[in-house]
Amino acid sequence: MKTNTVFLALSLGVSLFASSALAETRITYKSAKTGSSYYQMGVQLAEAMKAGTNGDIIVTVEESQGSVQNVMETKARGGDYVFTTPPVLVTLAQGGKAMFEGKGDPKFDEIRALFPIPSLTMHFVMSADSGVTDFAGMENKTILLGKGSFGATEGEKYLKLFGLEGKVNLAEVELSNAVPALKNGQIDGFVTAGSWPAPNVIEAAASTDVVVLSLSDEQITETKRAKLVIPAGTYSGQTADITTTSLPVAAFTTTAMSDDAAYQLTKTFWESKASMSEGAPWWKGVDTALMANITSKLHPGAIRYYTEAGVELTAAQQ
Incomplete structure (x- = not known):
């Protein structure tokens, strides 16, 4: 009887363990x-x-x-x-x-x-001191694109599409250093892609006055990417919606x-x-x-x- 009881207990234990394992x-x-x-x-x-x-x-x-x-x-x-x-x-x-x-x-x-x-959302972040409020204004400015990322490749593509190829000074700085480089005037702006709100854009906007550029509907059509609107107030000092592109x-x-x-x-x-x-x-x-x-x-x-x-x-x- 005792043996049967032990066997039953062991059987129940194994059964319960199996059920638990299957549930996970x-x-x-x-x-x-x-x-x-x-x-x-x-x-x-x-x-x-x-x-x-x-x-x-x-x-x-x-x-x-x-x-x-x-x-x-x-x-x-x-x-x-x-x-x-x-x-x-x-x-x-x-x-x-x-x-x-x-x-x-x-x-x-x-x-x-x-x-x-x-979505991977494009951000073109310019210092307010640069005076840049649209893509045309980026001419002769120093911009950080980064290397090897989607944002860098996409940013380079947009410069070509909007007639800025060879007209922008590309900074040789790692994207991880974008915010301090923007604050100390080493660059006029940087390009980054990520979810929004983007952590590095939040940091930049909190530490200095920035402008995140919007794209026109015609420019968005040229990029062949999806349109995305970042609501006003997402970033410090942002008083209007930002119209940009994204990769789902x-x-x-x-x-x-x-x-x-x-x-x-x-x-x-x-x-x-x-x-x-x-x-x-x-x-x-x-x-x-x-x-x-x-x-x-x-x-x-x-x-x-x-x-x-x-x-x-x-x-x-x-």
């Missing part, structure tokens, strides 16, 4: 470099997922060297992999174009979207992820967004209107959530 889903979230705003977002998402699911979903944030790497890693990852990238890169990967030419893989066709996150970014996984896991991730993200916005204003810029920027297929589990929530999806997303 572990996810690897690959976003950006440590210290970047997108890495911080990953940490916030991890905390929100743990709190919103009572620990049923545990997210580990993994440093990344960039969006292209994130897409490439789907070749070797399993159903626990979530990554961030601009939707356009998924389209290019699935078509074997641009940076993915000659590097195609059947796994790319299994990539599926979950939800949008804050979203969280993706693959069909290897279970429908239930994708559903829970998507549902918890949207239900946690309001609380995340209280501690990090960049989440306020995310709403269901950004779903239109996801041009590839959504994961079936995510589709289940959007259907329940009454969010209209395009044919391409389904």
Whole structure:
């Protein structure tokens, strides 16, 4: 009798342990470099997922060297992999174009979207002392573009588009030193891309008078990027809306992820967004209107959530 009791207790213990283990889903979230705003977002998402699911979903944030790497890693990852990238890169990967030419893989066709996150937003930040209020005024000024980032590449493209190529002095300073360089007059302005409010723009506006340039509708059309409006009051001294461009970014996984896991991730993200916005204003810029920027297929589990929530999806997303 005693042996049977011990056996029953052990059986119940193993059963309960198995149920607990099955209930917990572990996810690897690959976003950006440590210290970047997108890495911080990953940490916030991890905390929100743990709190919103009572620990049923545990997210580990993994440093990344960039969006292209994130897409490439789907070749070797399993159903626990979530990554961030601009939707356009998924389209290019699935078509074997641009940076993915000659590097195609059947796994790319299994990539599926979950939800949008804050867009990469262009900021052209000029010191008030420079007197620059539009792009034409940047001629003969010293501008910091940085190197190797999306913001640097995009900023260089805009200078060419708007007739400023060779007419602007490009500073040989790291972007991490942009704010002190602006304050001491070493540069007249800097270009940065990130979520808004951008931490380095907040710092610059708080420490010196700055002007963040707006683009006209014609200029935005020339860039072939999405239009984005940063509301007045976002930055210190900003009395009017800033009209600029953005590159949409979203969280993706693959069909290897279970429908239930994708559903829970998507549902918890949207239900946690309001609380995340209280501690990090960049989440306020995310709403269901950004779903239109996801041009590839959504994961079936995510589709289940959007259907329940009454969010209209395009044919391409389904």
